[in-house]
Amino acid sequence: MSMSTSKNVLSSDVEIKGSIKFSQDLIIDGRIEGEVISDGNLTIGENADIKGEIRTKSVAVFGKVNGNITVQDACELKTNAELVGDVQAGTLSIESGATFMGQSSVGKGLSSVKSSPAPASGSGGDSKKAGAA
Numbered sequence: 490m491s492m493s494t495s496k497n498v499l500s501s502d503v504e505i506k507g508s509i510k511f512s513q514d515l516i517i518d519g520r521i522e523g524e525v526i527s528d529g530n531l532t533i534g535e536n537a538d539i540k541g542e543i544r545t546k547s548v549a550v551f552g553k554v555n556g557n558i559t560v561q562d563a564c565e566l567k568t569n570a571e572l573v574g575d576v577q578a579g580t581l582s583i584e585s586g587a588t589f590m591g592q593s594s595v596g597k598g599l600s601s602v603k604s605s606p607a608p609a610s611g612s613g614g615d616s617k618k619a620g621a622a
Contacts, residue, residue, distance in 0.1 A: 501536040518552070535569060550587075557591075 496514045499505070503519035511527045518534030524542040525531060531545045537552030547562040550570040557574045558564055564578035566587040576593040583589055 501534070533570075 496516055497511060498516045499519045499521075501518045504521075505519070506522045508523050509515075509517075509521065509525045511529055513529045514532070515525075515527065515529065516532040516534060517525070517539065518536045520537070521539045522541060525539065525545065527545045529546055531543065531548045533539060533548065533550045533552045533554060535551040537554075539552070539554045539556065541556045543554065543556060543558045543560075545560055547564070548558055548560050549563075549565040549567060550558075550572060551567045552569075553571040555573045557576070558572070559577045561579060563580045563582070564576050566572055566581075566583045566589055568584045568586040570584075570587040570589075572588065573590045575591040576589075576595075578593070578595055579597045581593055581595045
């Protein structure tokens with residue numbers, strides 16, 4: 490079996506130019522110039538400076554991002570986070586003290602992911618099928 494609880498860390502002395510792809514969880518605390526792509530969860534540390542597109546399952550931003558963020562689930566901008574770019578996410582939370590300059594599109598129906606059912610927002614359920622896998 491694989492170690493699904495391990496977290497990969499790019500520390501503050503790491504600088505990368507190019508694309509980063511990962512499958513589980515990743516913490517970036519260094520400088521990245523390029524795209525970050527994953528089906529996993531990304532944490533951008535307080536020392537991080539990322540210039541490029543981010544496309545992951547979820548992201549928590551503590552540092553600086555200059556580029557667009559597209560996530561399937563949650564995008565969290567923490568207290569001292571700085572984001573210059575657009576966000577497309579299932580949910581977006583922005584803490585007091587965070588800086589966000591861009592546009593946001595928030596909602597579960599935005600991405601093409603159809604694996605999770607939408608929350609009950611209406612009562613017209615005639616298109617639901619039970620037992621379909």
